[in-house]
Amino acid sequence: MPQSRRPARSRKSARARGRGHGRDAISLLKSDHAEVKKWFGEFEKASSVVRKQLLAQKICMALKAHTTIEEEIFYPAFLEATGDKDIHHEAEVEHDGAKKLIDEIEAAGPDDDYFDARINVLAEMINHHVNEEEKRGGMFARARGSDMDLESLGEQLRQRKRQIMEGGEATASGEPATAMPPRRGRGKIGAMLSRNGKGRDARHRAS
Ligand SMILES: [Fe+2]
Numbered sequence: 001m002p003q004s005r006r007p008a009r010s011r012k013s014a015r016a017r018g019r020g021h022g023r024d025a026i027s028l029l030k031s032d033h034a035e036v037k038k039w040f041g042e043f044e045k046a047s048s049v050v051r052k053q054l055l056a057q058k059i060c061m062a063l064k065a066h067t068t069i070e071e072e073i074f075y076p077a078f079l080e081a082t083g084d085k086d087i088h089h090e091a092e093v094e095h096d097g098a099k100k101l102i103d104e105i106e107a108a109g110p111d112d113d114y115f116d117a118r119i120n121v122l123a124e125m126i127n128h129h130v131n132e133e134e135k136r137g138g139m140f141a142r143a144r145g146s147d148m149d150l151e152s153l154g155e156q157l158r159q160r161k162r163q164i165m166e167g168g169e170a171t172a173s174g175e176p177a178t179a180m181p182p183r184r185g186r187g188k189i190g191a192m193l194s195r196n197g198k199g200r201d202a203r204h205r206a207s
């Protein structure tokens with residue numbers, strides 16, 4: 001009978017997906033993209049300085065974690081499976097550009113005249129990069145057409161991301177990740193957020 005084609009195991013997988021587990025690598029990366037895109041949209045509409053600072057910090061942290069897991073896990077697997085140096089190298093160069101801008105945003109802080117401009121340019125860069133990854137014939141489409149084990153990579157990405165977000169792990173740029181003590185610039189945003197009791201760093205210090 002048709003309904004017997006999907007046994008209990010599939011229903012369990014569907015439930016697991018609902019809890020955020022069981023997603024493959026591409027679905028996990030695309031969901032990161034969507035989350036950051038949403039925050040960029042909220043930044044554009046925000047008028048309060050504190051709200052903008054919160055969003056900027058969330059965006060920078062999320063992008064650093066995302067680029068790290070792509071560079072450490074997904075991109076090498078992609079290159080090995082497809083041998084497509086053009087797509088791979090272009091993606092890494094785009095990451096480098098975004099990371100430089102993220103460093104500038106964190107170093108300058110919200111008092112800088114160029115704060116909004118930098119976030120807006122970062123949004124444009126990420127928009128372009130995400131489109132390159134998700135478009136027809138782009139990296140994710142090539143990955144889907146290859147023999148990459150996307151389920152296993154998804155699990156690796158998820159674990160590494162959790163490690164980074166919990167803090168103390170090095171990022172792709174060799175810097176400590178999210179729970180590091182405030183460094184130059186990061187402290188400007190972080191200090192203001194801590195005063196509001198909403199900063200991630202503040203939560204970590206409290207725990
Ligand atoms: Fe990505």
Ligand SMILES: [Fe+2]
Pocket residue numbers: 067070091095129133
């Ligand atoms: Fe990327």
